[in-house]
Amino acid sequence: MSESTPERAQVADDPEPEVHVPTILTVDDEPSVLSALRRLFRLQGYKTLQATSGAEGLELLKANQVDLVVSDMRMPEMDGSRFLELVREHDESVSRILLTGYADMTATIEAINKGAIHRYMAKPWDDQDLVLVVRDALERRALERRNAELVELTRVQNEQLRESNQTLEARVASRTDELQQINGMLEASYSELDQTFMLSVGVFSSLMEMRDGSSGHARRIAEICRATAVKLGLSERDARDVFLAALVHDVGTIGFPDAMLNKPVSSYTAEEMARYRRHPVDGETALMPLMQLQGVSRIVRQHHERFDGKGFPEGLAGQNICIGARIVAPASDMDELMHGALGDNKYSEERARQMLRSAIGTRYEGKVIEALIQVLDETAEEAKKDRLIGVFDLRPGMVLSKDLVSSSGAILLAKGFVFDERVVKRVSDFARREGVQMTLRVQQTGDEAQQPAEAQVA
Structure with missing residues (x-):
């Protein structure tokens, strides 16, 4: 399947996947322009609808499922700005692109503000540039549709679990009850962390830990990392990215064989170590398709860099390492030192703290270590209460x-x-x-x- 034909969300027991072919509505009062656009888009495998006026375009929009609208700016009776504004009122999820052959910045700004267009392009356009812009807009819409379908699927499945809970035998019912409690916890986090998006990240982190047997490693350090980020003065959004990165920082290890997951890093063979050193890049690659995780993926890529430039995968040093990675690295290392994930020995918290301090300037940044230790002290004091x-x-x-x-x-x-x-x-x-x-x-x-x-x- 090509990039231009994203696949619809599919229930696991469907016999065959349903392929959604995107539909593009082009609106221009010049038939030659419509003909050129139709040929260009059909070569890419898209369905096309054409209209010579805004009014005709609105009628086609009401009668058909449209994924993207490409409209000219200057048209009689209704210009592109007003037309795209009405398109937005009809269905805000439809992607909107404006074509203009005039240097009319005022009209373009009006279209951006009222029609909330995604892109505008000058006429005459470059076919390759226009195809890339359209492809990007359609891929974004496909991801949004996929996410909505997954959310609905999750809602339906949760409802099925609640209904089946009334008829299952006692042991199955108790286990279902545990799942509902987990679901309740995740639903509570909706209001705190971007609802469905944060639910997906939390579930994925738990599944990763079930796979590698780390028994809560990511969860233990996530709150500590966020608190450290706040103490260092990071914005709420940046602190959230640090929290999310801590939850999924080892996503690149998900494909490791069991033999690698069940022994400390210090005992890896040369081949295993080479694969281990690739996992930050693999993790970034896995997260990059999600726009909400662009900052998170950067932290994941860099969380094994060292302050002195001797880390991996790129050997970045000092301030060239993003602040989120400079926070996640020592928090993760300290937890793994205490749980024996880095070597054969397990260290006390005090000894692990000493090892972090001794690596200031080489592995870690001094101000980050001091902030991290302050957070640990404050957390310990809160626990006493x-x-x-x-x-x-x-x-x-x-x-x-x-x-x-x-x-x-x-x-x-x-x-x-x-x-x-x-x-x-x-x-x-x-x-x-x-x-x-x-x-x-x-x-x-x-x-x-x-x-x-x-x-x-x-």
Whole structure:
């Protein structure tokens, strides 16, 4: 399938994929121009519709599914600016391109503001340039359609899970309940992190960790990285990119064989090490198609660079390494030092901190390490204010202060989750039925802060 014919979202049990051929509506009062555009676009495999006026174009738009509109600026009765404004009111998702043979900047600006056009091109146009612009616009629309279909598919599947939960046997029902709790946690993050987009990144990060057995490595460092970015004065958007990059920084390792995933980096063979050194570039390549992850993909590519220029894949040094990568690198290294992912030994947090400090100026930037350690200290102080409780001491209104993680490393409930009566009952019933010992960390109220912390297990 060529780039110009993106594939529609497809349910897993469909027998064959349905290919969507994009439709382009061209509007110009000159028949020769319409004929030239029709020949050009049909050579690219696109369907075409033609109209000689804005009014005729609107009628075709109402009667057909159109992906992109190419309109001339100067037309009698209704100019291109007004026409594209009406196209936008009819369907904002339709891509809009303006062709103009006049040096009329005022009219072009009006078209940009009112019609929200994606691009404008001068007449006569260069065929190759116009094809590239159209292809880019259609690919963007195809990605948006694909995302909408996936969101709808997720909604339908979640609804099916809720319905099946009423009829499944007890063990299957309890596992489904866990999935619903995870789904509830993800839905809560919609309002915080760009709704569907952030849901997809969170799910993908969890799936990666199930694959490589890292048991929460990315989740552990993501909040620390974001807090470090804020402490260093990064904007909210840049801090979010750092958080997302921490979640998916090892996406390039997803194709590693099990033999590589199950041993520390220090024991890799020469061939394995060569493959390992390619994973930042592979990770960037995997993320690049998503426009929302352009900044994230740059961090992923550079998170193994060193401050002294001896890292990989490009040997960047100092400020040439983006600040997000300078933050993710030490946070990731510290967590892996403490969990034995870099070598045969596991180090205490204090020893890991010392190793980070000793590498300032070589591996890491000094101000980043100082900010990271401040965040770790503040996090530890906040943890002292938490209360450890057994599952049967859980009450509605309590707030989870640390992710509740299953034995496989999956996030069951996210930090900040507020328990209601329904969830309290389900958690208690699950623990009693399965004989599971669970200890939760919750925020203390003012009165509880005066009492010693307790840890009661089921």
